[in-house]
Amino acid sequence: MAQINDNFIKIPATYLFSEIAKRVAQHKEANPDAPIIRMGIGDVSLPLPDASVDAMIKAAEEQRHAETFRGYGPEQGYAFLRDAIVANDFAAKGLDIEADEIFVSDGAKSDTGNIGDIFSVNNRVAITDPSYPVYVDTNAMGGRAGEPNEQNVWSNLVYLPCNVANNFVPQLPTEKVDLIYLCYPNNPTGTTLTHEQLKVWVDYAKANNAIILFDAAYEAFITEENVPHSIYEIEGAKEVALEFRSFSKTAGFTGTRCGYTVVPKAVMAFSENGEKVALNKLWNRRHCTKFNGTSYVVQRAAEATYSPEGKKQVKALIDFYTENARIIREGLEKAGYTIYGGKNAPYVWAKAPEGMGSWEYFDYLLKEKNIVTTPGAGFGLSGEGFVRFSAFGSREATIEAMKRLEK
Ligand SMILES: *Cc1c(COP(=O)(O)O)cnc(C)c1O
Numbered sequence: 001m002a003q004i005n006d007n008f009i010k011i012p013a014t015y016l017f018s019e020i021a022k023r024v025a026q027h028k029e030a031n032p033d034a035p036i037i038r039m040g041i042g043d044v045s046l047p048l049p050d051a052s053v054d055a056m057i058k059a060a061e062e063q064r065h066a067e068t069f070r071g072y073g074p075e076q077g078y079a080f081l082r083d084a085i086v087a088n089d090f091a092a093k094g095l096d097i098e099a100d101e102i103f104v105s106d107g108a109k110s111d112t113g114n115i116g117d118i119f120s121v122n123n124r125v126a127i128t129d130p131s132y133p134v135y136v137d138t139n140a141m142g143g144r145a146g147e148p149n150e151q152n153v154w155s156n157l158v159y160l161p162c163n164v165a166n167n168f169v170p171q172l173p174t175e176k177v178d179l180i181y182l183c184y185p186n187n188p189t190g191t192t193l194t195h196e197q198l199k200v201w202v203d204y205a206k207a208n209n210a211i212i213l214f215d216a217a218y219e220a221f222i223t224e225e226n227v228p229h230s231i232y233e234i235e236g237a238k239e240v241a242l243e244f245r246s247f248s249k250t251a252g253f254t255g256t257r258c259g260y261t262v263v264p265k266a267v268m269a270f271s272e273n274g275e276k277v278a279l280n281k282l283w284n285r286r287h288c289t290k291f292n293g294t295s296y297v298v299q300r301a302a303e304a305t306y307s308p309e310g311k312k313q314v315k316a317l318i319d320f321y322t323e324n325a326r327i328i329r330e331g332l333e334k335a336g337y338t339i340y341g342g343k344n345a346p347y348v349w350a351k352a353p354e355g356m357g358s359w360e361y362f363d364y365l366l367k368e369k370n371i372v373t374t375p376g377a378g379f380g381l382s383g384e385g386f387v388r389f390s391a392f393g394s395r396e397a398t399i400e401a402m403k404r405l406e407k
Contacts, residue, residue, distance in 0.1 A: 011140045012152055014133060016378035020362075027366050036366075037401045039328075039389045040374040042187070046320060048252045048301070049313035055304035059297040070296045075288040077104025077260065081299045084306045085260060089245065095232045097262055101280060103287050104294050104302075107259040108217050108246035112181075113138040114290070115213060115242065115261070118282040119179060119269070126158040126177040128170045130188055130379030130386075132215065135181040153381060161382040162189060164351070168340060169197050172204055180205065182231075183215035185222060188379045188388045189349040190325075190341020192227045198234050205240035211269060211279070212241040217259075220250040220318050221325075222344040238264045242279065249346065251305045251314045258294055258302040321346045324391035324398045331402025332389070346391040349376065361387050369404045 020040060028034060047053075062068035076082070082099040090097040105111050113134050121143045127135050139145045139157065146156030153159070158177050160170035168191040170182075182201060185192050205212050214231040222229055231237045243262040247253035263283045268276040294302075304310045325342040332339045332350055342348035350373075352361035358375035365371045365387065374390070376383030391398070
């Protein structure tokens, strides 16, 4: 008798985006001419940088000829890309990361989701609340989350609330944890941690033999000083932290697919019999066993984002979304809303008016203003009472949405 992994049936259906789609469809049916503006999306809208497209065309042409054709490449990524990553994302910023500590992949969702493969089911896992749903759901699949209650709160996860009271800075847990997921700049709140605030977590990890899983997918959106671009800017992090990066939000690769994970050789965890084991070795084993490498063509596209032209074009993309975020922040403030984030991230976290829940506020914005947002409650209990505005839309739509809110 074939048996399933029962953890999968414990996970509630992710009804967030289907529920949003349902409510938008109902509103459209009742108001066929409603000029709906979508500010709920977590996908980019601008096309790829020319440098990346040109690199892909060139690479595709190479694949046409026997002399330049490439079959399987190194599972960890081609040296041309790993070296470019090391040089530009780390060495240029004074960070000492080596090429064999970089694992190129098809994106940060896969990596943040798959990393659990190398960790015991017995680890106590801490997750900021609200959070990117992948962390919670993949720990549930791996059997580390326990049981969900009717509010989708899992019995074995340690939630780190990020709210107005703590200014969206997660506080150290009162019970000992082993794995800690941190995402900064944060999705969904758009908030950040300073060097000092992140150091608290690195120090905790060192003192407690814990590992930090640091998701830096929005690193490129940082505009302010004293916001770390990489956790390796924090002293000691190279012994306790893995970092996930993605070309998706940075360079428009959401459909092209490329990201990477940094696993420093000094990061150790313990085997059942107390032996220290390097995570770099384990992740290398896992990666090479279950993954045959990111497409050559796509790795060339990613490499091209580091060329002088590519860098300029990527900066133009980021600047465009950053300006949208500014328009949203200022528009919402002018309209009298209380907001957070949006300065170093493409998301603005808006507090629902007093007494209104996430979904009520969502419905109000949809029905009265024809604006689609994402209800914060969909990202965890602490997201209740908020909605997320995304800066990934067009300039016209962003400006028009803010005009509607001012009225
Ligand atoms: C978008 C996003 C990613 C990137 O995912 P890809 O698989 O690289 O497209 C990772 N983490 C967070 C928090 C995100 O919002």
